[in-house]
Amino acid sequence: MSTCVNRVFVDSPLSSKVALFNAVANKHMQNQAINPFSQNNVVGTKPKISKEDYGKPPKGSLSESRACKATIAVCKEMLELCEVINDNGERLFEPEEKPDDPRKVISFGELFTIYTMISDKVVGLLLRARKHKLVDFEGECLFQRRDDHIPIILLKTIEEIRDIFKEKIDAAKKVIKENEELQDQLF
Numbered sequence: 355m356s357t358c359v360n361r362v363f364v365d366s367p368l369s370s371k372v373a374l375f376n377a378v379a380n381k382h383m384q385n386q387a388i389n390p391f392s393q394n395n396v397v398g399t400k401p402k403i404s405k406e407d408y409g410k411p412p413k414g415s416l417s418e419s420r421a422c423k424a425t426i427a428v429c430k431e432m433l434e435l436c437e438v439i440n441d442n443g444e445r446l447f448e449p450e451e452k453p454d455d456p457r458k459v460i461s462f463g464e465l466f467t468i469y470t471m472i473s474d475k476v477v478g479l480l481l482r483a484r485k486h487k488l489v490d491f492e493g494e495c496l497f498q499r500r501d502d503h504i505p506i507i508l509l510k511t512i513e514e515i516r517d518i519f520k521e522k523i524d525a526a527k528k529v530i531k532e533n534e535e536l537q538d539q540l541f
Contacts, residue, residue, distance in 0.1 A: 422526035456511040463502025
């Protein structure tokens with residue numbers, strides 16, 4: 355004789371993992387449906403991307419975490435470059451001429467000689483620092499020997515620059531932490 359046993363199914367960890375996997379798979383299928391480069395393109399609606407989000411990885415993605423890690427690395431390198439200019443440069447004006455002018459100047463040749471011992475990316479970092487309005491110099495790109503006489507001017511005090519980069523690095527670290535927490539929840 356068999357006895358009938360009432361079974362109660364409890365949501366097991368395995369079933370929740372399967373449900374999570376299915377949700378991720380369905381989201382991927384939806385994204386591939388609107389991807390014009392997908393092999394199984396089911397011409398769906400065209401994605402709407404705002405100006406702020408254009409060229410940026412999706413929020414919460416691993417690509418966003420990698421981009422934030424790269425931002426931190428570049429900020430640290432630009433800060434190091436600005437510190438080298440601050441330490442080795444001379445004041446643009448004597449304190450008697452303009453006492454409240456914090457700018458410092460160094461020639462490209464001298465900076466190149468000093469900084470190549472630290473990194474071989476000095477020209478790229480200078481271009482990036484100029485984009486962030488931290489340094490200024492003449493010309494589009496600088497070349498060793500040809501532009502050794504060109505002055506590189508540090509436009510802000512080193513304290514201001516440290517504060518700027520601290521904010522950027524902290525913001526990037528916050529995004530990385532949020533993404534790691536999200537990834538931990540998913541898997």
